[in-house]
Amino acid sequence: MQPADFPSGPAWPRRALAQLRQLVAFPSISTDPQYAGAVRACAAWLAGHLRRIGLDGVQVFETPRHPIVYAEKLVGPRKPTLLIYGHYDVQPVEPTAAWTVPPFGAVVHADKLYGRGASDDKGQLFTHVKALELLLASGQPLPLNVKLLLEGEEEIGSPNLGAFVQAHRRRLRADWAVLSDTNMISSAQPSLTYGLRGALAAELTVQGPRAELHSGVFGGAVLNPLQALSELLAALHDADGRVAIPGFYAAVQPATAAERAYLRRHGPPDAQLLREAQVGQGWGEPGYSLYERTTLRPSLSITGLSGGYQGEGVKSVVPPQARAKLSFRLAPGQDPHIVEQQLRNYLRQLTPPQVQATLQAQLHAPPYTVAPDHPAMQAAAQAYTEGFGRAPVLQRSGGTIPVVSLFEEHLGIPTVLMGFGLPDDGKHGPDEFLHLPNFWRGIRTSLAFLRRLGAFQPSPSHASSHEPVLHS
Structure with missing residues (x-):
């Protein structure tokens, strides 16, 4: 679907794009306290919209x-209910020098809308908002019936969402949930995600001396925390790239x-992933x-290191402390x-013993799988076919x-993962963008999905089915 195809007239797509640009322009970076006001302003804008x-x-x-935004439209107790989830917070933009456009300028060039959060997740959640409109x-x-839950802490691990969902179970009661925060294979080939890896995020700190020590006076006499940390990190993988923690794969x-x-x-294929990663070898x-x-x-990535002098030139010290940030992605079966x-x-x-x-631990999230033959997944597959012209x-x-x-866990419902992002759209990196043809087709897909779900009541027998059923 192109913008001109919408039934509300030619002014509606222009207005919808302008509104999306307003949403992307909020620097709603949830991890940095200095942006707390911007996160709150973004939540207020969404509520008003x-x-x-x-x-x-x-x-x-x-x-x-950070705030949670809730809205609903209830049409009757005999109708099924869909819970729509999205998040309006975004990742930091550093290094800013790597951006060729302002990170919160919401710049449109050709068929792309550039800006932090344009794809992850403001543009994707807005497809459902515009379909409802x-x-x-x-x-x-x-x-x-529809209920919307828009979160401002997803990028920091949703630390307060669990308590909110548990406290508002009755308010959030639904038959299914849907979120759009994943990728399609390409702009020409839509895809429906049926499984996610779990996660464990943690920070490892190695403490040595109480204060900085002169490396000429104490170097070689005390164990440097940076060296100890480096040796610990090196022991987390074996020479073949497998995680070396005992029992990890059991x-x-x-x-x-x-x-x-x-x-x-x-x-x-491997070649495509290497091109997307811009590396020559896996x-x-x-x-x-x-x-x-x-x-x-499963995998383990070291996502951050700190310790010692980080400024220009030389400072000859043994640092008192060193830190590393660890990110585990977990496969089905792992807790x-x-x-x-x-x-x-x-x-x-x-x-x-010298340190x-x-x-x-900062985040625990189990792996997730939903059966592709679940009725809501089948409705999503049919909706993609309508929205993109291809199954x-x-x-x-x-x-x-x-x-x-x-x-x-708390609502007993499956979540349909309907992504409209692209593998190369720069999520979490510089020059993040939303492919605008996906935005318009995503709205059409959401419209078809809402109509198809409204046509039937869910079967309780599918609620706990999690074994993939794959067909060629």
Whole structure:
């Protein structure tokens, strides 16, 4: 669907794009306290916009950190209910010098809207908002009840969302949830995600002397925390790229031959992933393609290092402390709390007596799988066909979205992962963009999805089905 195809006239697409640009222009960086005001302003803007398009019960709920925006439109108890989730917070923009456009300028060039959060997740969540606007403006009742939950802390691990969902179980009661925060294979080939890896994020701190020491006076006499940390980090992988923590792979559920064959046929080849990563050679666990390594198998990444003098020139000191940030992605079967304990036990064995190592866990999220033959997934597949003119393929994602596990645990509902992003759209990196043809087609897909879900009541027998059923 192109902008001119919308039934509301030629002014509506221009207005919708202008509104999306306003949303992207908010520097709603959730991890940095100096942007707390911008996060709050973004939440207020969203709440006002949801009221203007005709949604009811719009509220901005306070949390210990950033607000949650809620809205609903209830058309009757005999209709099914869909919970739409999205997040309006964004990642930091550093290094700013790597951007060729202002990170919050919401610049449109050709068929791309540039800006931090344009794809992750403001543009994607806005497809559902605009679809609801069109339905509400049509003068006809919605085909189903809808509830919207828009979060401001997803990029920092949703620390307050679990308590909110648990406290508001009745308010959030639904038959299904949907979120759009994943990728399609390409702009020409839509895809429907049926599995996510879990996550464990932690910070490892190695403490040595109480204060900086002169490296000429004490170098060689005391163990440098940076050296101790480096040796600990080096011991986390073996020479083949496998995670070396004892017991780490014990609970991993191996993929079936049918699933691996399906993913080989429909997933990106190694060469494509290497091009997207802009590297010449892959790395990691032997025996698996790069796509399998990033979706079916677990991984451990060192995402940050700090310690010692970071300024220009020389400062000859032994630092008192060194830190590393660790990011685990977990495969089906793994429990993030068990992996954390395995890591603690391993570090306890390896840490030399001259220093102290402490580990602070910051995020736990289990892996997630939803059956592709679930009725809501089938409705999503049909909606993609209407919106993009082509049936989607099934895919797993290497990423983690903690909210899907919260919805499963506290609400007992599956989440449909309808992504409209692209693999090369720069999420979390410089020059992030939203492919605007995907935005317009995404609105059409959301419209079709809402109408199809409104046509039937969900079958309770599907609610706990999590075994993939893959067809070629």
